[in-house]
Amino acid sequence: MSDTDPTLEWHKTVCILCSNNCGVEVRLDERQITRVRGNKAHVASKGYTCEKALRLNHYQNAATRITAPMKRLDDGSYIELDWDTAIAEVGEALLGVNATHGPGKIMYYGGGGQGNHLVGTYGAALRSALGITRKSNALAQEKTGEAWVEGRMYGTHTHGEFHEAEVSVFLGKNPWHSHGFDETRRVLKEIAADDDRSMVVIDVRRTETADLADYFLQVAPGGDAFLMAAILGALVEEDLTATEWLAENAVGTEAALAAFAEVPVADYAERAGITEDEVRGVARRLARAKSVSIYEDLGIEMAPHSTLISYLQRALSTLLGSYGVEGGMTAHTSLVPVFNYRASGNEPVDPVTGSAIISGLVPCNDIAEGILSGHPERSRALFIESANPVHSLADSASFRKAMREVDVSVVIDVVMTETAAEADYVLPAASQYEKAEMTFFSAGFPTNYSTMRAPILDPLEGTLSEAEIHSRLAKAMGLVTDADLEPLRVAAAESYDAFAAAYMAAAADKPMLGALGAVVLYETIGRTLPDGMAMAAPMWFSSQQLAMRYPEQVRAAGYDGEDAALGNALFDALIANRDGVPITRHEHGDSFNLLRTPDQKINLDIPEMFAELASLTTSDVRLTTDDFPFVLSAGERRGFTANTIMRDPSWRKKDAEGALRLSEADAASLGVESGDRVRITTAAGSAVAVAEVNNTMQDGHVSLPNGMGLGYSPAGGEPEITGVAPNELTSLDWKDPIAGTPWHKHVPAKLEPVG
Ligand code: SF4
Known part of the structure; x- marks a missing residue:
């Protein structure tokens, strides 16, 4: 091999298997990704990766690409x-559909996964051009309870500084496998090795993170709300709250303190399966800390009382005064906000199901129910891109039925997914490594970063980027013409400023050009960008917005200029840089300026939460029955799970079938051993899985991994299915009463050995 051999060249990109989007470098042989290593020059991940990144070729070269x-x-x-x-x-x-049923009857689902959020900007253009008001995505089955709470408390999203926190609390989260902040495992090990710092893990299972914790509270299934309430009750009872800080920085403190003072600490601790001493010990450790950062995740967000727990953990960090201090919780900037908090507290209601539409997202469990309801206002079409709701949402059978029920369903995806296999039209997209892409998940503070990826491969023959698909669709529907675009292309070729002036004038004349924002930018500014980068054009507008909103902080991140010139400088840096760039740099004192509450204080007074807290007194913890005595976590994240993006089962080096984990005692009482087959039955369905006796499980609690049950057919023909698809076992009506988020991590189930 000579030095000019292209297979020796390293190409910079990122791993797309979780929201961290670690910077990586890859080597290619033709279209195969043959080697992957961490990119040490990446601004956020600094060379860190986990083992999953090494197997990216299984995504890029899945045999079932369309x-x-x-x-x-x-x-x-x-x-x-x-x-x-x-x-x-x-x-x-x-x-x-618009002509027959009137506008607003098309449901848009998806718009991006863990690393491809530019797709969503083109989906937004389609929605705004066609008057599509109904949209949803996976966040509406995971994070809308959190968004509901954050909207009321902060008016924006907050995140912890786990690299610096004196005490890190992980609540229903196993960052060893689910990550969630840069260099996750390195930071976890660093905390574990530091006598001055502590880690608190609250989880039903003894996870890999729990093994590193100073305080591991192995909560009973369904007990998280009781445990969080007990910690708050102890904090208030022992007068451990940050009284002076609260007087200055929070409102509604008295109401919250009164509610938590009512908590029967010993009783709730017992119901949560934790001793009162442990509860009080954790409350005191938290109160001693200079900074506390808390991270909740799907373990509580998809389990009973999820919205309440989202509130309780934020009330806890607030009562400790751990907001806006180094190592504490803080709001942050976003190039493109993932949630819209403006409507929080005044959500519209879905006309078909009556559910609250939080952050503009229809609750996932409502989608199939609404379509199958026969209601005159129901959705009549489904437009789904970069998402697999048949597999990912509760009660897969109902979603399949809904797809057959609508007048038309369209799926844009890379492979023939379970959802694509039900669609009327399937449009094949270029993969995430064949076009410009990025994530909008970055939540860094005081410095926030973004990484724009360039394609490392040309689009696979026959596929198109979503930008091109949406552009062609808009033209085919007569929404925009080349005659509209040509003067804007000429202006874009001249300068950003000339384009901005021309676009404003053109959109005033023809509002559809404004509605089609991302498509117009792709067709104009996109043509001025380096090869393969056209899809990134909408970030010119986002860069302008960020620079307008945070000019000082964008300048502090290293960009020069005033007004539009500042946004242009940020955009140019994003386009040019493959190692990621800082987008804003704050001081900790700015944290309160980032709040979007009316008085820029944290609001603790949420009456709905106090009512649900009071109702715990008479609530059952386990919610199981004699018929379904076990609690099933349907969709656990493990070392070899990655939602549904990795379809080739050979990417897994361990746990090939995605075993049903159960405790030794439960295995003994069922008479099964590891490797035996077990039938799992829930109110929704039944499936057979291979058993794994696992000493991290509590008695009465069993788990199945996510991302299993995918069909794969490298040789064509009928796809072979590996493992159990969790949503064959989940129900539409098993969900949080406020946010509608499903309780996949707490499904009552029955187990039987299979001969
Ligand atoms: S899966 Fe691992 S390597 Fe990939 S982005 Fe997440 S932490 Fe980084």
């Missing part, structure tokens, strides 16, 4: 279409 648009026939089979025909038919179908 390479032509597909149309479903009445018998359920598919034929290939050429792109022009497919785009024309999809455009006509969408306009037909």
